[in-house]
Amino acid sequence: MSLSRRAVLAGLAAPALLGLPARAAATLRIGYQRSSTLVALLRQDGSLEAALQAQSTGLSWHEFTSGLPIMEALNAGQIDVSADVADTVPVFAQAAGAGITYVAQEAASPEAQAILVPAGSPARTVADLKGKRVALTKGAGNHFLVLAALKEAGLSFRDIVPAYLTPADGRAALASGGVEAWAAWDPFLTAAQQQTGARILRDGTGLSLYKRYYLAADAYVAANGPVLGVLFAKLAQTGAWVKANSAEAAARLSPLWRLEPDIVVTANAHRSYRVEPVTREGLSEQQTIADAFRAEGLLPRSVDTTALGIWAPPVR
Numbered sequence: 001m002s003l004s005r006r007a008v009l010a011g012l013a014a015p016a017l018l019g020l021p022a023r024a025a026a027t028l029r030i031g032y033q034r035s036s037t038l039v040a041l042l043r044q045d046g047s048l049e050a051a052l053q054a055q056s057t058g059l060s061w062h063e064f065t066s067g068l069p070i071m072e073a074l075n076a077g078q079i080d081v082s083a084d085v086a087d088t089v090p091v092f093a094q095a096a097g098a099g100i101t102y103v104a105q106e107a108a109s110p111e112a113q114a115i116l117v118p119a120g121s122p123a124r125t126v127a128d129l130k131g132k133r134v135a136l137t138k139g140a141g142n143h144f145l146v147l148a149a150l151k152e153a154g155l156s157f158r159d160i161v162p163a164y165l166t167p168a169d170g171r172a173a174l175a176s177g178g179v180e181a182w183a184a185w186d187p188f189l190t191a192a193q194q195q196t197g198a199r200i201l202r203d204g205t206g207l208s209l210y211k212r213y214y215l216a217a218d219a220y221v222a223a224n225g226p227v228l229g230v231l232f233a234k235l236a237q238t239g240a241w242v243k244a245n246s247a248e249a250a251a252r253l254s255p256l257w258r259l260e261p262d263i264v265v266t267a268n269a270h271r272s273y274r275v276e277p278v279t280r281e282g283l284s285e286q287q288t289i290a291d292a293f294r295a296e297g298l299l300p301r302s303v304d305t306t307a308l309g310i311w312a313p314p315v316r
Contacts, residue, residue: 024223025080027058028231031070032083034063035167035187038106038238038273039083040256041249051230065166068139071098071215080220081231084212086113086141086185091290094308095299099218101309102278104232106212106239110204112270113142113185115149118174119197123181126153126202132180133161135170141210142183147292148207157296174198185210187257187267194263209285213278221311232275232313239273278310 032039039061042048049059062078064070067085071093074082084106093100115134117123123132126149136142147157163170163179167188174182175196184192192198204210214235216228242249250264257264276282286305293299 024055024227025057025220027060028052028081028224028227029060029062029079030081030083031062031064031073031079033066033070033085034257035185036083037242037253037268037271038235038275040253041238041242042234044252044256048231048234051234052227055227055230057227066137066140068092071096071100074098074100074215074217077217077219079217080224081216081228082214084214086144087209087211087213087286088141088144088289088293089139090213090215090308091286091293091303091305092139092299093215094303094305095290095301100215101218101221101311102213102283103216103221103228103311104214104235104275104313105278105282107272107274107276108209108211109271110206110208110210112189112204112267113145113183113208113210114189114203115142115146115181115183115201116174116189116192116198117181117201118177119199121180121199123201126150127155129153129181129201130155130159131161133163133178135163135165135173135179135182137166137170137183138164140185141204141208141212142185143298144289144292145202145204145208145210146183147296149202151292152202152207157298171196186270187259187264190267190270191259191263194260194266211282211285216311218309221309225311225314228311229314232277236275239275242268242273277313280306280310 043061052059067089070082070085071089073079075098136146170182171192173179246265250261253264254261290303290305294302
């Protein structure tokens with residue numbers, strides 16, 4: 001079945017395409033990852049549930065190992081909204097025909113992802129990775145970081161041996177010698193540095209803005225603007241709180257992430273946590289990402305990243 005036909009068939013379930021009025025959902029279903037900081041805090045304190053009561057809306061949480069499975073669940077109608085996913089994830093989802101809309105973004109955090117090597121590695125530059133095994137998570141932000149770092153070093157993706165692994169498996173492979181390098185994001189990045197002595201070969205500075213995006217299914221956006229407004233406000237409030245209360249935030253996140261508080265403090269310092277509306281102008285790097293993946297044959301087709309919808313929060 002072609003991508004375009006799959007996209008059409010998947011979209012047939014949307015009330016708008018059937019000519020039926022879109023209805024507000026009784027429950028907001030949020031997909032998230034372990035590294036979804038703001039959602040982790042909202043899950044813990046129950047404040048989002050309380051805020052949604054005014055909308056007569058329930059709330060359920062659904063954990064995933066990485067961003068692409070979240071997008072698959074979103075497109076399949078299994079969840080309504082994704083917590084923060086890396087900038088690359090919507091690009092892959094769009095190429096697969098997903099019907100998704102940008103809801104919010106966390107501002108750029110280029111130091112929150114990096115390519116790591118073991119402390120005793122002879123590698124001193126990205127060019128030293130030629131012919132080496134590099135662990136990364138397919139479609140995640142570290143995937144684009146590897147592409148951009150290789151290009152900067154005069155190499156292509158074909159010059160390395162990629163190992164597509166989850167963060168936990170990537171760290172284990174680096175520690176065991178199964179791979180020579182691992183592209184990671186926080187808090188996994190900082191944890192590996194402080195706990196194993198892993199060394200940064202190249203972070204995202206000057207290579208990747210590493211914004212993180214919140215997305216929703218197109219059909220959900222059409223009927224649930226007030227709920228999205230509540231979610232946006234709570235995310236923005238929580239993001240500001242984390243930056244203003246680093247020690248307290250670390251104390252709350254430490255048991256959730258099973259990491260020492262000092263690791264959490266350092267990891268959170270790398271993230272902006274500034275929740276903002278998405279704008280067309282602010283999506284400029286998305287096309288760069290899409291073109292880079294397409295040039296390496298990693299996307300099934302070219303995409304126009306401006307074609308996805310953008311939801312705007314209410315003006316307060």
